[in-house]
Amino acid sequence: MRTEIRICGFGGQGIILAGIILGKSASLFDEKEAVQTQSYGPEARGGASKCEVVISDGKVDYPKVQSPDILVAMSNEALMKYIVDLKDEGTLIVDPGTTDVEDVKDFIEEHNIKVYEAPATKTAIDEIGLKIVANIVMVGAITKITKVISKEAAIKAIEASVPKGTEEKNIKAFEAGYALAE
Amino acid sequence: MSEHKQNRFLPYLREDRLPHIFCPGCGNGAIINAFLAAMEKAEMDFDNIAMVSGIGCSSRIPGYLKCDSLHTTHGRALSFATGLKTANKDLDVVVFTGDGDAASIGGNHLIHAARRNINLTVICINNNIYGMTGGQISPTSPKGSFGTTAPYGNQDAPFKLAELVAAAGATYSARWTTVQIENLVLSIKDGLKNPGFSFIEVATQCPTYFGRKNKLKTPTAMAAVMKANTVFKSAADRMRAKDLEGKIVVGEFANTQKDEFTENLEKISIEKSGSKTVINSAYESEL
């Protein structure tokens, strides 16, 4: 089965790293195949950021996401821009602290979208004391909600991806995100 | 027939390539002699010298010398030399170039090689004209001089190469002429011994093109003008700019010490790999 995931937000939120962790989890630790791609705009910082991951039981040939099964939005601008590609009955995960699903209410109803709210930014600040780990909190929520990667694989991938010395805080952030969706 | 006296530098030449292509009266022969004398004075191992050159009359010199020589593309000798020296910092790399090669098409490479202070010795033979292509003006042609591409006189101001290279960061930069061979030999010797970027500009005569175009028909006439126009740097430093117009200022423009490029790379290699930068690794089957 091929699952297409798009994570979007603004530059600086760690959107790309969140996607890399999903891809790494699937391909190195879950015995699946994965391809991660991202958009490269000319702007340096602060603009829209988009990261895509295709995860499949078999070989991933066409590497790009066309209509995502899962859309994760961490900014309202990105939510409004990318919601239109989401598949019918697809999964939408938003951070209610940085987005407003009311703005895309019509699309959600028309296309039978399953909506999950994961307050990643608030959880990162309140529980970890670090706003910058909101992306890892979101990875926890994605893992729990979509089961596209296993929890064990995600933890291994986080350990292998974050700067040395920050593993513990990041795993804690992941666990907090995983708990959000319980 | 009297016995022909053999030039003492003949063993350094590729005899199977002679005769050479240089015109009668060209300064290149004197400069080759000066280089070889300087090399002996500096007690260099000739077999460890690798030469690099670009395109032009002066760039043909390495082809006549019996050492490894890379005759490259126009203007790019310093970039090839940078790669060669970086790949094997044990080599003594000498670059022969001209005014068009080094300062026009290769001007950017010249200032960047000087900026890096990479341990190369550059001998820039400045005849103020393009000889190989038949007498066009160069970036060092004096204002008002004539060339086939300046039939009404050169309108542009010339570069002062030794000063330019010193300003760009070379640790040794000097200018001499073919009428001060002894100074030139000592200067090349100092350049060869300097563990950094060394630039020796040699003002020379091109009777075939510069001379013919500028009413200096014989090499002797050109040498006389060059001698008359020469001012030592110590004197020039006390002269007014106006009085220095058209003069050739000779002497040293930089003679200092700074970190050298390949030494810096080696330091990083030792720090990161525990050993010096590898040499001749292309021949290894196990790395």
Added chain:
Amino acid sequence: MAEEFFIQGNEACAKGAIAAGCRFFAGYPITPSTEIAETLARELPKVGGSFVQMEDEIASAGAIIGGSWGGAKSMTATSGPGISLMQENIGYAFMTETPIVFVNVQRGSPSTAQPTMAAQGDMMQARWGSHGDYEPIALSPSSVQEFFDFTIKAFNLAEEYRVPVFVMADEVIGHMREKIVVEDNIEIVPRKRPEKVDGHIPFENIENGTTPMPAFGDGFNIHVTGLTHDERGYPDTNNPETHDTLIQRICDKILNNKDKICSIKSENCEDADIVIVSYGAPVRSVVEAVRRCDRKVGYIKIDTPWPFPDEQIAELTANAKDVLVVEMNLGQMYYEVDRACKKNSNVHLLGVIGGLLPTPDEILEKIDEIGGN
């Protein structure tokens, strides 16, 4: 033990270079290839190698030729505008038979065009970019694993034939992340040193091959020039025979070894009505389209666009009524395929520019269109 990584194509290329024995990189920053330089700037010193950021691409090409004669396997990585600047020195490398590797992560072109978007517009430039006659070798990876593998292969071919070799990647492959497996017994081709100084003829006219190459400092006192030279390496510019002998040999050493150099992969071509030919990133879209297509469609993936595998393509398309070339330009390899098919098949083009990988749907539509003829 084999190791696995989930990394970008450009990082895989840098890893492949180091595995192949590359110990010198000179380059200039340019999107979308920069990660190769950045990775090698970090990794080369860890293996005793050297990284130099040059003042421009012309200097980068010169430096790696110098580095190669200095005894180091050498490489640069760039994109279209940079390769354009390097062309004169690329010709010099062919003329002087200098083994080096050029990686071109292709982007939208011509001119500055689309720095962050993919294209395959430099295929003919790799073939004919420098002035004069020469025979290049080029490899086109279509996965991150292949970008690693083909970079190693490029170094091996460069040493084997003493030629510059191009790795013609594109922005898609350069920037995407995938798993690669790095085996622990990677085959590398070391440079052959001439056996003895006395009697060594540095540019000897060996049929279908090359003389071993000494490094500067080995005591061979070799003269290397971009001028037409005789077997000793000495300029001999006005002798038609010297030039003819030299250039023929430089071309023949590749052309006469095409069987060994050319590499393709194919599926279901024997009884296909339509055979799709592609290389690089678009192969991935083609494979997916073929899988989804209910008609008798086969495909050929070209690993080595140069030398062009015309005989293999002629053979595999012999029974196909139609052949479709899918590439990210307005038709470059298309003409080579058309020539190889010798009018046995109708050759069609799906040439996609703009920066996006052709989609499987676009290919399926094109197949329908061909079917309607």
